[in-house]
Amino acid sequence: MSQPAAEGPIPAGAPAPEFTLRREDGSEFTRKDLEGNTTVLVFYPFAFSPVCTDQLGLYEDVLGDYLPKRGATMYGVSCDASWSQTAFREKLGVSIPQLSDFEPKGAACRAFGVYHPGGFPQRALVIVGPDGVVAMSYQAPSPADLPGANQIIDGLDAVAAGSSAV
Amino acid sequence: MSDLGSAPIPGLNADDHVRGPADAPLVIVYADFECPYCAAAELKLKRARLRIAFRHFPVRLSHPRAWPAACAAEAAGLQDRFWEMHDLLFADQGRLEDPHLWARARTLGLDLERFDADRRGAAVTARIKQDFESGVRGGVVTTPTLIADGALRTGDFDVRALGALGADGR
Numbered sequence: 174m175s176q177p178a179a180e181g182p183i184p185a186g187a188p189a190p191e192f193t194l195r196r197e198d199g200s201e202f203t204r205k206d207l208e209g210n211t212t213v214l215v216f217y218p219f220a221f222s223p224v225c226t227d228q229l230g231l232y233e234d235v236l237g238d239y240l241p242k243r244g245a246t247m248y249g250v251s252c253d254a255s256w257s258q259t260a261f262r263e264k265l266g267v268s269i270p271q272l273s274d275f276e277p278k279g280a281a282c283r284a285f286g287v288y289h290p291g292g293f294p295q296r297a298l299v300i301v302g303p304d305g306v307v308a309m310s311y312q313a314p315s316p317a318d319l320p321g322a323n324q325i326i327d328g329l330d331a332v333a334a335g336s337s338a339v
Numbered sequence: 340m341s342d343l344g345s346a347p348i349p350g351l352n353a354d355d356h357v358r359g360p361a362d363a364p365l366v367i368v369y370a371d372f373e374c375p376y377c378a379a380a381e382l383k384l385k386r387a388r389l390r391i392a393f394r395h396f397p398v399r400l401s402h403p404r405a406w407p408a409a410c411a412a413e414a415a416g417l418q419d420r421f422w423e424m425h426d427l428l429f430a431d432q433g434r435l436e437d438p439h440l441w442a443r444a445r446t447l448g449l450d451l452e453r454f455d456a457d458r459r460g461a462a463v464t465a466r467i468k469q470d471f472e473s474g475v476r477g478g479v480v481t482t483p484t485l486i487a488d489g490a491l492r493t494g495d496f497d498v499r500a501l502g503a504l505g506a507d508g509r
Binding site: 224226227228230231233234235239265266267319320321322323324326327330 | 343344345346398399400401475476477478479480481
């Protein structure tokens with residue numbers, strides 16, 4: 174039985190859900206891979222759509238050197254097959270690793286509350302701290318709207334603030 | 340880079356390149372010279388009675404020639420010819436390599452030696468970075484992005500609607 178689409182992204186403060194995505198090499202990427210790392214998940218509707226192209230190129234340009242300094246790793250997430258994601262990444266010339274939610278389609282996106290009723294991921298950001306707790310989530314008003322890189326910086330600041338508060 | 344957290348797009352400042360009637364609505368444009376949508380937008384903006392402030396937003400991965408072109412415009416600006424270089428760059432985006440930039444500088448009668456030193460200099464780099472980072476902090480993701488009446492606008496836009504705004508860019 175298929176799960177209903179969630180009404181919004183998983184909120185900050187919630188533990189990351191159980192999920193399974195596929196890396197480009199076909200291996201599994203699960204909740205366990207979030208533990209001990211800061212993870213930026215960039216959900217995007219489709220590989221090769223022009224807006225996604227702008228988005229990932231800008232993130233790489235602005236954040237490429239910055240994320241490692243903050244101990245963070247960014248991943249692009251879509252329901253495209255891994256082969257398509259790799260071709261997309263290579264075409265863009267970006268190094269942001271891709272995670273596929275291809276089969277069962279959209280299951281991880283649903284778990285994070287970012288599955289669009291049209292059958293693709295909402296354009297959304299989810300940042301998970303090393304403790305496995307969501308530090309920030311954002312869903313764009315429409316798939317055509319792009320979250321700014323500033324929002325990722327804000328989310329990483331929230332992770333840092335949370336860590337320092339413990 | 341922690342200074343790249345969210346902040347409002349700055350209003351008009353003394354460093355901005357501005358043209359158009361002083362009493363016309365202000366539109367701040369974040370653009371890059373290799374972006375075809377920016378060139379198309381410029382054509383539309385020119386036809387409207389607007390006061391335009393241009394800010395650089397060169398995304399190197401998408402447009403590898405955008406950054407050198409921005410440097411050329413700034414270097415021309417140091418010889419008081421920013422807008423002329425701006426127009427020449429947008430007029431022919433198929434020619435943005437170094438010899439093409441030099442040819443434009445010659446056309447404008449610039450001091451070529453100074454132009455070439457300036458476009459590779461730290462001051463020009465800092466100026467473009469300042470624009471780019473102000474855009475990033477304000478949520479600019481794509482080009483062109485127009486700020487009119489305090490709102491970010493991307494994609495197709497209606498210049499008549501912009502002209503009707505009481506845009507102050509703040």
